[in-house]
Amino acid sequence: MFCTVTILPREKRGLFLRRRCLVENVQTAVKGGAPFRRLTVTPGRKGVDWPLVEQAAGRSGRFTLAPDDVEWPPSCRLRRFEPEVLPLKIMLNTAAKALKDGHEQGRTLLICDEAAVLSPFLDQVVLCASTIRVQTERPELYYEAAARVMERFGAAVAVSPMGAAVGEVDAAVAGEPVKNAKTSFAAQSLLNGQTPLPVPEEYRRLCPEGIDPFLFLCALYECGGVRAVGDLTLPEKTE
Numbered sequence: 001m002f003c004t005v006t007i008l009p010r011e012k013r014g015l016f017l018r019r020r021c022l023v024e025n026v027q028t029a030v031k032g033g034a035p036f037r038r039l040t041v042t043p044g045r046k047g048v049d050w051p052l053v054e055q056a057a058g059r060s061g062r063f064t065l066a067p068d069d070v071e072w073p074p075s076c077r078l079r080r081f082e083p084e085v086l087p088l089k090i091m092l093n094t095a096a097k098a099l100k101d102g103h104e105q106g107r108t109l110l111i112c113d114e115a116a117v118l119s120p121f122l123d124q125v126v127l128c129a130s131t132i133r134v135q136t137e138r139p140e141l142y143y144e145a146a147a148r149v150m151e152r153f154g155a156a157v158a159v160s161p162m163g164a165a166v167g168e169v170d171a172a173v174a175g176e177p178v179k180n181a182k183t184s185f186a187a188q189s190l191l192n193g194q195t196p197l198p199v200p201e202e203y204r205r206l207c208p209e210g211i212d213p214f215l216f217l218c219a220l221y222e223c224g225g226v227r228a229v230g231d232l233t234l235p236e237k238t239e
Contacts, residue, residue: 002063002223003037004208004216005053010043016043021049025056026137028206033226036060036219038208050076063223067210083218085117086229087187088173090197092118093233095127095185096169102170106130108182112174114162116141123148126155133158133166163230190214197234 013212021044027035037060041048050072054061063081072078093112101109109129111118116138122145126132130153134142139159146157160166172181175188189195189212190215203226207216221229 001034001036001060002065002213002219003039003057003060004058005039005041005066005070006063006208006210007048007067008040008042016232018044020044020115021047021052023049023052023056030206030220030224031202032228033224036224040139040208048072050078054078058076063219065211065219068212079225081215081219083191083215083222086218086221087190088113088118088175089121089221089230090190090232090234091173092121092125092188093184093231095173095183096128097233098183099125099128099171106134107171108133108169110135110166110169110174110178112136112172112178113142114138114175118173119145122146122157123152126153126157129170131158133154133160133169135162135164135166137162138236156221195234197232200232203229 003120008015024040026038028038029035037057039053039056041053054076057064057078061078064078065081093132095109099109107126107129108131111134113134114137116136119141126149134157136142136159142159146159149155149157166180171183171185172178173185174184177184177186190197197214199217203217203220207213217229220226
């Protein structure tokens with residue numbers, strides 16, 4: 001479970017500011033996944049009572065989404081959510097679709113996945129390219145996945161450390177653009193907004209005002225278990 005934090009303007013009662021900070025804590029249901037906590041904070045005379053916010057968040061405070069201009073003191077145990085899986089997964093889905101729809105032979109796919117978060121999804125892309133190379137700092141997780149696809153599909157996957165020399169490839173999935181790839185699917189471009197992803201309306205409606213919709217989508221998938229989000233691809237480019 002994760003939580004969102006929205007800070008409202010200071011509320012006045014007559015000529016005076018509200019004496020105490022108020023935290024509204026609403027658990028919001030999500031179709032196909034776990035609920036999340038929606039915290040709406042009205043500051044008091046002394047501003048935001050962060051210990052009160054922390055208490056309301058509970059364990060979900062380990063994965064907190066808040067507007068960029070909202071900051072809390074270092075002593076507060078709230079931690080901003082940082083996506084690790086969905087941006088790469090969306091790029092993997094998009095690369096697989098692009099390779100599958102192509103007509104050239106001998107297509108090669110490079111997956112740069114330092115933490116091996118994509119290893120469970122290797123089966124989904126193994127038939128989209130004749131050659132798949134993986135670079136990771138967690139090779140043991142990919143060895144298991146490579147053995148699985150070899151047994152199931154008879155396809156070999158080469159696993160090497162991050163930064164290993166590799167020739168030109170047709171497509172690369174990575175955090176940052178890969179220079180020797182004809183087409184680079186970089187997850188960072190999703191996080192910095194360079195490559196916008198339309199957030200499905202059913203999830204956008206759930207996203208509190210001021211929260212980045214894409215980060216919210218990532219939290220639904222990585223913290224809330226909304227599996228349908230993991231099937232998303234980038235929209236096809238139109239001329």
